Amino acid sequence: IVMTQTPLSLSVTPGQPASISCKSSQSLLHSDGKTYLYWYLQKPGQSPQLLIYDVSSRFSGVPERFSGSGSGTDFTLKISRVEAEDVGLYYCMEGIHLPWTFGQGTKVEIK
Amino acid sequence: EVQLLESGGGLVQPGGSLRLSCEGSGFMFSWYAMSWFRQAPGKGLEWVSAMGATGGTDIYYTDSVKGRFTISRDDSKNTLYLHMISLRADDTALYYCARRDPNSHFDSWGQGTLVTVSS
Numbered sequence: 669i670v671m672t673q674t675p676l677s678l679s680v681t682p683g684q685p686a687s688i689s690c691k692s693s694q695s696l697l698h699s700d701g702k703t704y705l706y707w708y709l710q711k712p713g714q715s716p717q718l719l720i721y722d723v724s725s726r727f728s729g730v731p732e733r734f735s736g737s738g739s740g741t742d743f744t745l746k747i748s749r750v751e752a753e754d755v756g757l758y759y760c761m762e763g764i765h766l767p768w769t770f771g772q773g774t775k776v777e778i779k
Numbered sequence: 780e781v782q783l784l785e786s787g788g789g790l791v792q793p794g795g796s797l798r799l800s801c802e803g804s805g806f807m808f809s810w811y812a813m814s815w816f817r818q819a820p821g822k823g824l825e826w827v828s829a830m831g832a833t834g835g836t837d838i839y840y841t842d843s844v845k846g847r848f849t850i851s852r853d854d855s856k857n858t859l860y861l862h863m864i865s866l867r868a869d870d871t872a873l874y875y876c877a878r879r880d881p882n883s884h885f886d887s888w889g890q891g892t893l894v895t896v897s898s
Contacts, residue, residue, distance in 0.1 A: 721880075721884035770825070
């Protein structure tokens, strides 16, 4: 599966919203009814951290300003009001078809 | 607190071998499927290999490492391993281990161990 993210970079003013798109080359809807799409944030110098799983479920401790949506092959991560601590690389990942694959990453920086 | 600590990385010549370790703590290690990922310098994330929880037979590899890498685990030591042979320059990367939640997402990652393949 090919995961395609857009844009590849984003410069955002603090307090403004941001949105990242992720498109998969095949549907991520499993026969069990779940859609295996995750979002990760890799802050500078750190390992990836899970933000969103199953398209729209926020992981424990993730701020409410992060939200995920979408279905099938089209997905979106939204940050309602970007904060300085949100800088880093955002990756979507599919977990339904081996080999599990990531998008290219979207670099978010603060203006 | 869930923690994963990788070790075993280093500089190795092309064709050489290394064994990476990932020790887990703060959770019932044997209950969880685990995976290895890697990130080449300045590049994105790549899944490498996965192993099911104890008692399962699920082992998977990405095509580029099949026949060269072997994943294993020792639950008595709460440790996941990745034995790598016939290493190539394009295996150079920061290698992460990650825990897979039963709901299938990878919820905890280690800090990584760097493997450099160079003469």
